[in-house]
Amino acid sequence: MEKSLFKKFKVIVLVVSILMISVFSAACGSNASKNDTNNNTATKQEPAKKLTVFAAASLKESYTEIGKQIKNDKNIDVEFNFAGSQQLVASINQGVSADVFASADTKNMKTLSDAKKVDKDVIFAQNQIVIVKNKDSKATINSLKDLGQDGLKLVVGDKSLPAGNYFYKALDAAKADNTIDQATYDKIIKNIKSQELNVKDVVSKVNLGDADAGVVYKTDANNQEKLQVITDEEFSKLQVDYPIAVVSDSKNKDTAQQFVDYVTTGKGKDILKQYGFSVK
Structure with missing residues (x-):
């Protein structure tokens, strides 16, 4: 009789142990899954890439909209400096930090190009x-x-x-x-x-x-x-061209080029059209 009771006790202990191991394993798996999810979320929430863009005052409305869109699409956080093109050229020549320059004429862009202050420029819009x-x-x-x-x-x-x-x-x-x-x-x-x-x-x-x-x-x-x-x-009769270029001394050239590409293609061109610019 005692032996029979002892065997039953051993069986109960064994079953309880198995159940405890199963619960523990499930909990560990759940935590691991949560950790993986958290890691993936952290990867998606990388810090935004910073960029400083000097742009002609006439671009203020269109470029502000482009800035919002590129933040959503490319995770690029753009800080703009809007002023007369000639004022922006003077600032860049004086060593003020900028990554991209967008001018309301080719004359001011040529001033920086001749001084080797910008990389190759491209016309991105026309005005009247x-x-x-x-x-x-x-x-x-x-x-x-x-x-x-x-x-x-x-x-x-x-x-x-x-x-x-x-x-x-x-x-x-x-x-x-x-x-x-x-x-x-x-x-x-x-x-x-x-x-x-x-x-x-x-x-x-x-x-x-x-x-x-x-x-x-x-x-x-x-x-x-x-x-x-x-x-x-x-x-x-006037040819009113707007050129854009990466500033030669930029420390964010890859990101700067992304901005130039965004302005000259797809969504960037569409935004410029919405604000009345002519684009090719």
Whole structure:
């Protein structure tokens, strides 16, 4: 009888032991699975790659949107510096750190290229120079020559600013091909009340009514309810190209090139189109 009870006790102990081993193994497997999941999550949540992009002020809206999209698509966190192209060139020449430079003209890009400050550049968009008039202004403007009418307050970009340089180039061409005479030319120059270093400041002054009209990029007039846009044949003749390049001293060249590729292909091109730029 005692032997029978002893055998039954041994069987119970053995069964309990097996059950405990099974539970322990399952728990270990579950923890291992959780650890694997955590490791995979950690891998996916790698720190964003940092990038500094110097870009012409007229690119502010489109590039801000591109910055948001490339963060989602490529995990690249972009810090932008928007200003007149000539101001950005001066900063890069002075040694201010940047990874990418996008200019509103080829002239400023060539300045950096000649100084070996940027790698090979590529044209990524085109724009158009237009006249914008405050809708509350009593001035009647249909073309460039109307900017010479008596009493008109005109604001343009400084000659060092691409938009300003384009304006003066078109004005000189209009005089050369007799679209306007010397008297009209002189009146237009006289009507210029300020020359801005940033195209956004030109837009702002016309918007606020500090000027009747200004000369800016077509894209700067987008979604500006107070502005009337006037196109002119002399401005339409201008080739307004936007080049982009990796800065030669960049410490993030691979990431910088990713940004350039993003701007010049696919989603980046689509965003530029949405903001009124022409792209090929």
